[in-house]
Amino acid sequence: MRPLTEQETQTLFAKLANYTGTSLKNLIVPLDNGPNADRFVFRLHQSRCYYVRLSLANLAISVSRDKLLSLGTCLGKFTKSGKFRLHITALPILAEHARYKVWVKANGEMPFLYGGHVVKAHIGRWSEDCPEHQGVVVYSMNDTPLGFGVTARSTQEARRLDPTGITCFRQADCGEYLRDEDTLFATS
């Protein structure tokens, strides 16, 4: 387990900033105003990046590397080529700071949770002025985050789209907790 290097931090933030707005800086602000206040940090462990409290990370160094499975919230993993891939486990953090949102109707929830893209017919609401290929967080109509994706069309273009046209490409959905149960947390 180690902190991120500058390059890695940049890659991670660039990825997170796809989905979040400027409020992303709230991720790393100290929890209180004290001089030695606890704060959240990013830690890399077996190519996975964790968002964890500093105090917890300090405790975790007493666990040997091969015995440590996970700590804090897993945001995703760094690929061999140095890119970053967000996991569904990062959804609570993304949902909190999301910039663009898409609300899916009840009839579109299950198709999305089974790994399908979001078609126009299933969309209940969407954020205005959303450009093309922009990261969005997908919510159900009662504001429960279901996953995240990338817009296929800008909002204006999507209006003209036919009902079966794809408006949002799925990147991750909550169904992965079951579908990828074997690989989501285990590192081999």
Next chain:
Amino acid sequence: MAPSRTSTVKSKHAANKSGIRNSKTTSKAKSSSDPVSKPKKKEQQSKGVQKLKKGEGRKKRRVYTEKELDIPQLNMITPVGVEKPKGKKKGKVFVDDRESMMTILAMVNADKEGQIESKMMKARQMEEIREARKAEAEKRVEIRKSKLDETKEGLRKKRKRSTGADGGEESVKSEAAAGTKALKKRKSVSFA
């Protein structure tokens, strides 16, 4: 260093004082007996002098080790990834303090903001162009339609005119002979 040894043997001082082989033993013996070992000092001095004498005219050259010369070991090309930069500290530089993380975050955020802005601008421009094209196409369709209507109207008028001109004279005839003529024609058509 064989040549230097021979020179010491040949030199006067060395011959006078002691043979090179025995010199050590003698000096040792003397040093053991005398607290101050003068002969040894002398010998060292003499050696230095001889060396200087021998190296007269030529400057003492610095002998470089192979490492200092920085020559590739097998005189072949080393791949880019393999060669490590000199004088650089080994290992990764971690970013863990809040300030540097904030600066990186601010940079990334500004970058993303710019990207989104440019995307929006592009989308808006595209939308404008699309709207203009749509309006133009609609106009064209309208013009074509109006032209078609005009020609239709023209044709209709022509027909009416032609029928009107004939109708003045033949109206009476046709009216008078309508019943019989029509019946005859119908017969011929039905059995043809």
